[in-house]
Amino acid sequence: MSFRAMSSSAEELLAHEAAFDARALVDLAKCAFADTDSILSLERTANDSSGMPLAWSYVKRDAGSAWARAHAAGRFRQMRRLYPVLTDEAVENQISRTLRRLQSSSSTFWRQRGVSASPTGGSSTHSPLLLPELLARLAAMFLCEGRDGSIRVRIRHLSLWQDLILVVPPLLITSAFIAERIGPDQMNASTFADQQALVERFSRWFCDSTLPVDDDPFLDHLSTVEGFDETHMHLNGTTEAEKIWFDALERPQQVVGRLLARPLSRDSGLSVPIGDGVARLLLQEDGALSPDKLMQRTLDAVGLKAWLLQSVVSARGYSLTRPVVGRDAAASVVTWYRQTLTALLPSPLVKEMSRVVREAWQLVLIYQGIALGHLGSNQQVALWHYALLRAQFCRLLVQQAPHKGFDQFQYITLNELREETEKTYAERFRQIERGHQRGVSYVEGRFAPKASPAATADLIGQILRGYLEFLSEDAKGHKQNASVGTYRSLSDLLQMVREHEEFAAPNDPARPRAPQRSSRRLRLGLVPHFIKQSNAKERDAFFNATHLRAACREAALRAETDQRARALVALIQMTSGLESLIRGIDAASNERHAGPEVFAPTYRRMRRAGIVRFTYHAGEDFAHLASGLRAMTEAVLFLDLSAGCRLGHGTAAGLNPKRWWRTTGGTVVMATEDRLDDLVVARELLLQARLAFEQLPLIDAEIHRLSMRIWDDPRLTPDLLASAWKLRSLDPLVRANDHVDVDPHRQAEALLHLSAIRTEPSVYAHFLRRHGINASAAELRRAREEVVVSMDSDVLRPRDLRLLQHVVLKLLHDRRVAIETLPSSNVRISIHENYEHHHAGYWLGAGKKMVPTPVRVVVGSDDPGIFATGLRNEYAHLQNSLESQAKDRGLDVGNVLRRICTEAKLYRF
Known part of the structure; x- marks a missing residue:
């Protein structure tokens, strides 16, 4: 081997080792911060002579060793969950290596601060006592300062950073970054002018957000010169998790009290009862967690932080009285916390600070208090306890990597913790604009x-x-x-x-x-979105009861949606200028709860009222890949999406079919009627495109078998079923005799029924039958019976599914409809393990195979607070994904991103 080859090999080994150590450090941080055993142990060992958990004493008798043992065991258990295929020995060795490297840097950490040794005497096994070093190491690895003075994430580590901040609140790390760059003398400046200057520097570091953006110069240029257009963002769900935490500390009863007041008896299941999803969200995080326990831990965090800040204030020569324990201990803790903040931050200075700056300022003071030895071992463990509680609270507001699917997302939206903070909106706009970054x-x-x-x-x-x-x-x-x-x-x-x-x-x-x-x-601009939701009692009565059946499928949702649409139209008509603010219409939420057919009459009502731009969430979460493609097709056809309209997510049209099958385990279970509908629509699309002729006889045979299983009617041919499917955009709550209704919209809807009756009476009859009119209870029950579909037995082979994707993408292209792609949302909800495999690469020419039809793509952030992201970071994730997938193919990723940026300006509503 030549010297050059040996050198290259050595460089590769070093690069590999560096990547491993970076990943290992992140894993250690994730496992340490997700360690619920430590929380329980710290709650047991913390004590106070007054009986109030406000001045903890952790290092007493054997208490210190108790929580240290609990932490070591809990950390190991979390690492086992993270790497289930590794042996115990392999997991132990990985933890040991990372701790040793962290411990070796500890002496340097303290020496740079003028301290001969860690003031807490932390050892390699007690990583809670190494929290300042851990946060400093993470900050050094991930963060840098941009040319504009803001904190940035190194773009080469962006995916790893995103993985970390789902578990570890990012402000804990960014504050450690700041603590490395400013001294205690600056934080304790005597003149107000100096303090103002430092607040200005903090403001430029954070840009009204707890989430720093990447350091890529091209994206700096693109955002500055062109400006990004946010084409898919829900206002509720935008606020970053740590901003909710700020409010929880100051107003715990109002923030966490909403969760306490929420009835925990809502069942989340569609097919069978599965219990309350929000209660399960708490138990997924911590088997000991309940709404009452969360409230107590929030109050504990308030007291812990007040005690830590009081220690900082005391070091300055001030003394604060302890809270008076009265009938309302919670109010006493909160009052004490507010008094401490007042002593720490004078009112004139607070007025100069944003909420993010105020919180970071406090954390920096605590970090510096530890570094200077003003905060002893008890306070350092208290900081660890506080950090664990803060991280646990924030994880209830951010969708975690193991929690796949839309249902998991929806439990976060339903847990009420955001409601108090999101009553007002100005902070969300500040967060989106990001101060001077704009x-x-x-x-x-x-x-x-x-x-x-x-x-x-x-x-x-x-x-x-x-x-x-x-x-x-x-x-x-x-x-x-x-x-x-x-x-x-x-x-x-x-x-x-x-x-x-x-x-x-x-x-x-x-x-x-x-x-x-x-x-x-x-x-x-504002885009009203109608909510897809399902009434469990109505659904059960429709498919299983022999009487008292609703007028049609999803009758309550249809009526409610129409009511909201009529109210919106009336408001637009009576409010001068509102028509210029309401830019389009959307329908969002769980697509398992309602399909595009339910919203077709509402979209027509809005179109008749003068709205011309529409979008719809489709192809995001589905039982079978063909189901997602059907939802996209129905959205385009039933809602009459045309030039200038968009489709949200569209994930089903980008996923690799073989890879999708692998993630399902090769088998899916679905309702018989859903499987029948998928095959009918697939057959229709393949026939229109003149594709897969050799497979059509098998598809026809399966359609006939499933149709007979439900309806037991040989007259229902595949062609008739396809024609009946096309009528589903009709409003079943409106009948032909309503053509004399005083509402012009209902008149127009009734005329559609009249046309269908005259043109295809047998097809129209089956349309009504599906809605329970002249259908037996047994037929409707059979429609919801389960059918098992496996990759080996599916009449839609992976290559047929790929062909169907091409047909759907061509439909979008021909109609000039764009797809809203949302990288972080897709990675959390869909099958992706990471950003590098995001399906948009296939649409944009970075995949192994080229998509045959050009796809118009725009980028959105969906719910930035729930996915811990922002629009700039979504562009950065997409850029990294395209570069990873294209590799040596010569794709000009910069031009692709410019095109996406331009498409967003063309397709924004």
Whole structure:
């Protein structure tokens, strides 16, 4: 072997070892912070003579060894869960190596701070006592400072960072990064001017967000010059988890109290009872966790943090009284915490700080207090206890990697912990714009319209008040105008918003002209989204009862959705200027609960009211890949999506069919009627595209078998079933005799029924039969019986599924419909193990095989708070994914991203 070859091999080994050590450090941090055994042990060993858990004493008698043993065991158990195929010895060796490397850097860590040894005397087995070193190592590995003065994530480590912050709150790490760069003398500056300057530096570090963006210069250029357009983001679910935590510390009864007040008897199952999903979310995190326990731990965290900050204040020469234990111990703890904050941060300084800066400032002071020896061993363990509680709370707000599927996502949206914080909206717009970075130029904020015009107007008013507050500020969050004025109606509020956006003269001469155009770059459009939801009792009665059956499938949801649509139309018609703010319509939530056919009449109502842009969540979560492709097809056809419209997710059209089958274990269980529908639609698409002729006889035979199993009617040919499927966009709550209804919309819907009756009476009859009209209870029961489909027996082979994907993508291309791709959301909900295998690479030319039809793709963040992301990071994840998949193929990833950025501007509503 030549010297050059040996050198290259050595470099590869070193690179491999460095990658292994980085991964191992992240794994250690994840396992340590997810260690619920430590929380239980710390709760047992912490004690106080007054009986209140406020001045803990952990290092007493054998208590220290007790929680250390619990931590070691819990950390090992978490690592076993992370790597189930490794032996115990392999797991033990990996932990040991990482701890030794962490311990070896500990002396350097403290020596750089002027301390001869760790003030806590931490050992290689007591990693809780190495928390400052661990956080500093993570900060050094992942973070750097950008040219704009902000904290950045090294883009080569972005995927690993994303994996870490699902478990470990990122502000704990970014604050450690700051603590390395500023000294205690700066934090304790005597003049207000110096303090202001430091607050300004903190502000530039964080940019109103707890989540730093990547350090890629190309994405800096793209965001600055072009500006990113957010085409898929739900306003509820946007707030970052740690911002919810800030409120939980200051107002635990209002934040966690909502979870306590929530009835925990809701069953989440569609086919069989599976229990309350939110209760299961708590138990997935910690087998000892309940709403009451979460409240107690939140109060413990309040007390812990107050004690830590009090120690910092005491080091400055101040003394604070302990809280008085009264009838309301919780209120005493919160009061003590607020008093401590007041002593720590004078009011004039607090006014200069954003919420993120205020929290980071406190953490830096605690870290520096440990480094200077002002906080002893008890306080350092208290910091570990606090960090564990903080991480556990945040994990209930962020979808975790092992928790796949939309249901897991939905449990987070239903747990009520976000509700108190998300009553107001200005902070969300600050978070999206990111202060001086200003990377997002436009956002479509999605919200759920209410059942009355007044309630919808109130919700839109809340959003606009937050938006107006945001517009009236500069990039530092300082008010540009002393007052934004008063308004008398929603139209008046809209006009004020337009004045700040465009610097337009007001129509009302009694109100002064807006002092200046807003310096904010971000502009807002609203997209109401109707919610897919299923009524369990109604569904059970429809398929299983012999009487009292609903008028049709999903009758309650159809009626409720139409009511909300009518209320929204009425509000638009009565509110001047609202039509320019409502940019399009969407239908969101769990697609297992309702299909596009349910929303087809609502979309037509909105189209008749003047709305021209539409999108729909489809092909995201499904039983069979063909089911996802059918949902996408139905969305396009039943909702009449055309040029300028979009489709949300569309995951089913990008996944590799063989890989999808492998993730299912090679077998799926689904309802007989769903399997029948999948085959009918697949057959129709393949026939239209003139593909897979050799497989059609087998598909026909399976369609006939399943149809006879349900309906026992040989007259139902595949062609008739396909024709009946095409009628599903009709509104079954409207009949032909409604063509004289006073509502013009119902008249138009009734005429569609009349046309179907006259053109294809037998097809229309089966359409009604499927909705329970002239159908027996036995037929409907059989429709929901399960059928098992395996990869080996499926008449839709993987190559047939790939052909169906091509047909669906061509349908989107021909209709000029774009796909909204959401990398983080897809990785959490779909089959992807990581970002590198994201299916958008197939659409964008980075896959092993080229997609035969060009695909229009735009990028969104979906629910940034729940997926711990933002639009800029979604572009960065997509960039890394494309580069990983394309490798040596010569794909110009920069041009691809430019095209996506341009498509977003063309397709934004």
